[in-house]
Amino acid sequence: MSGLDFDVSHLLAGGLVLVSFMLLYQTRIYALLNVYAAQAFVLSLAVVWQAFVQDKPHLYATAAVAFLFKAALIPYALHRAIDRLGLRREVENVVGIGATMLAGLACVALAIVVMLRIENEADALAREDLAFALAVILLGLLMMVVRRNVVSMVIGFMSLENGLILAAAGAKGMPLVVEFAVAFSVVVALVVIYVFLFRLQDRFGGVDVGVLEDFQGSRR
Numbered sequence: 076m077s078g079l080d081f082d083v084s085h086l087l088a089g090g091l092v093l094v095s096f097m098l099l100y101q102t103r104i105y106a107l108l109n110v111y112a113a114q115a116f117v118l119s120l121a122v123v124w125q126a127f128v129q130d131k132p133h134l135y136a137t138a139a140v141a142f143l144f145k146a147a148l149i150p151y152a153l154h155r156a157i158d159r160l161g162l163r164r165e166v167e168n169v170v171g172i173g174a175t176m177l178a179g180l181a182c183v184a185l186a187i188v189v190m191l192r193i194e195n196e197a198d199a200l201a202r203e204d205l206a207f208a209l210a211v212i213l214l215g216l217l218m219m220v221v222r223r224n225v226v227s228m229v230i231g232f233m234s235l236e237n238g239l240i241l242a243a244a245g246a247k248g249m250p251l252v253v254e255f256a257v258a259f260s261v262v263v264a265l266v267v268i269y270v271f272l273f274r275l276q277d278r279f280g281g282v283d284v285g286v287l288e289d290f291q292g293s294r295r
Contacts, residue, residue, distance in 0.1 A: 087121035088207035095214040108150045115145035125244045167223040182213035204245030211238030
């Protein structure tokens with residue numbers, strides 16, 4: 076494996092981590108959706124490169140699923156849902172942006188420390204890509220914790236899933252049946268999220284966690 080293979084793979088996987096930090100930084104819902112689309116696009120490029128490096132053509136199907144569904148369909152559908160529901164455009168955080176970014180750096184450091192404990196006999200490219208993938212997963216979890224808006228929590232979950240796809244593609248590659256399973260699960264998740272948002276808006280008049288907490292408090 077040439078040095079170019081390592082460099083491009085690390086560039087794309089590192090770019091995915093960088094875009095995850097951009098997700099944490101966003102305070103407006105439309106910007107959040109656009110950055111998520113960019114993250115999904117970078118993921119598709121990373122998977123394409125893994126398909127080329129590993130000589131596994133079926134990974135191109137994974138890249139196509141990531142591009143069509145995650146980079147195009149999901150952001151477009153959520154844009155439409157926000158417009159139809161008339162949701163607030165601002166995204167509230169449980170903690171400040173500065174503390175959130177520091178917590179994100181801690182997540183990346185944790186991912187690196189964990190993956191450095193893997194035996195040296197393991198494939199270097201897979202080991203280092205797994206470190207990037209674990210960082211994306213942890214940053215997605217962090218986003219779900221620090222955000223109060225349900226849409227932003229959904230984006231955090233989708234970002235976490237992007238990290239899982241990067242990990243699977245970088246380690247050994249996924250069998251073809253998994254690509255179809257991923258595509259089906261993404262479509263089902265999109266339908267469920269769409270219905271869930273409309274039900275929340277109709278029942279509680281908003282999709283912020285604070286609205287649900289106020290409702291729960293009023294019933295006590």
